[in-house]
Amino acid sequence: MHQSTIRLLREMAGICLVAVAIGLVWNHQLLYNAWTGNAPSTAPVAASAPPDQSGQAQQAVPVPLPLGLMQVKEFHDRKEAVIVDARDETAFAAGHITGAVSFPLGEADGRLADFAKRYPPTTLLVVYCNGYACHDSHDLANKLLAAGYPTVFVFEGGFPEWQAAGYPVMEGNQ
Amino acid sequence: MTSTAGKHLSTIVRVVLGLVFLYAGILKIADPVAFAGNIAAYRILPYFGNYLVAATLPWLEAICGLLLVIGWRARTAALITCILNGVFIVALASTILRGLDIDCGCFQQGGDKTSAWSAMGRDIVLIAMALTLLRKDRQRSP
Numbered sequence: 001m002h003q004s005t006i007r008l009l010r011e012m013a014g015i016c017l018v019a020v021a022i023g024l025v026w027n028h029q030l031l032y033n034a035w036t037g038n039a040p041s042t043a044p045v046a047a048s049a050p051p052d053q054s055g056q057a058q059q060a061v062p063v064p065l066p067l068g069l070m071q072v073k074e075f076h077d078r079k080e081a082v083i084v085d086a087r088d089e090t091a092f093a094a095g096h097i098t099g100a101v102s103f104p105l106g107e108a109d110g111r112l113a114d115f116a117k118r119y120p121p122t123t124l125l126v127v128y129c130n131g132y133a134c135h136d137s138h139d140l141a142n143k144l145l146a147a148g149y150p151t152v153f154v155f156e157g158g159f160p161e162w163q164a165a166g167y168p169v170m171e172g173n174q
Numbered sequence: 175m176t177s178t179a180g181k182h183l184s185t186i187v188r189v190v191l192g193l194v195f196l197y198a199g200i201l202k203i204a205d206p207v208a209f210a211g212n213i214a215a216y217r218i219l220p221y222f223g224n225y226l227v228a229a230t231l232p233w234l235e236a237i238c239g240l241l242l243v244i245g246w247r248a249r250t251a252a253l254i255t256c257i258l259n260g261v262f263i264v265a266l267a268s269t270i271l272r273g274l275d276i277d278c279g280c281f282q283q284g285g286d287k288t289s290a291w292s293a294m295g296r297d298i299v300l301i302a303m304a305l306t307l308l309r310k311d312r313q314r315s316p
Contacts, residue, residue: 011250019237023230027206034210034225065211065224070277153211 033063064127064141067153069161072126076167081124086140087159089173096159097128098168105129105136108143121148128155128162184310185245188252191303192242195255198281199236206232212279216265217272234258242307249308256304259297266290266297 024031067075075081076099083100085092092102103115119125125144129136141152155162163169202209210228213219219227235258241251262280269276269290278293 008250008253011247012254015237015241015247015250015254016234019234020230022237023233026203026233027225027229030206031225031229034222063207063225065214066208067211067215068208068277071211071215074274074276151214153214 064138064145064152064154066156067126069155069157069165072128072153072155072162073165073167075124075126081126081153082119083155084125084127084140084144085159086127086129086136091130091159093171093173095163095169095171097162098170100128102173103127103140105140105143108140112143112147116147119149121150123149125149125152126155127152128158131156131158131160180310184307187303187306188242188245188248191252191255191300191307192239192244192248194239194300195235196239196243199232199234199239201281202228202232203236209279212277215274215276215279216269217274218265218268252304252307256301256308259301259304263294263297263301266294 072083076083076097079099083097084103085096085100086103086105087096088104088106089102092100092104096102103111125141127137127141127144129140137154137156137158141154144152159169206225206228209232210224213224213227234254238251238254238258241247242255262278266278267290276290278288278290280288280293280296
């Protein structure tokens, strides 16, 4: 009985070790990016370097996590997150997620200080733009992560997916 | 006759449980970043912890599923699945207690939403299946 228990525990440990080893090797690049992005010593470098011009600075920025439509809707309805629209103001005025804040990627550097005054670093942010083919949300999320916001999600489906789902949208600059 | 039926039933339970875990594991292996996002929605782990679990947990699920399907070290795999489902239930219960209404992220990442209550019900069924295998195996042991 005792012997069989020890054998069972040994086998469990073996299976877990094999699974962890394969998982680490298989996802080593992803884990490396996540780890280097999270390293506190790299944060000041990331915050001061223009993310679009330096590949090294990009690596130092934490990777924003993708968020699905349902989860964004939950955050939106419960007002648990600030929804950030990364598109330009014309696109925002033509239609945006109700309650979203306009923060165009092209004006991000100039507006970041003002944004930081309005929303403390503990704010949960969800950034979106024009769907899967649009990378502005990722770029803006990287800037926000580098600016010291630890929890930044990217809604990859963006405005097209939100609108297609029939969820609340509004026009104008408010 | 009863013994033969019981053996067949045990085999069916083992293979079904194995296929469920194999399927769940493969879907998550295919999209670890999306799975990390789903783990992050639980708001339990730190930033890197979400990625670490997303990188390794699906492989544990897939390996246990495979072992159950082929019937090699099935008792050990059943025990691991039992523990995993116990952990999942605790995590899901914590989302209910904290008022988080999130997708469980159990299978297809970014697919239809499964509530915490439904996922917990499913996990309890999977635990019952694993315990059945463990009990059968124990009865067969001298």
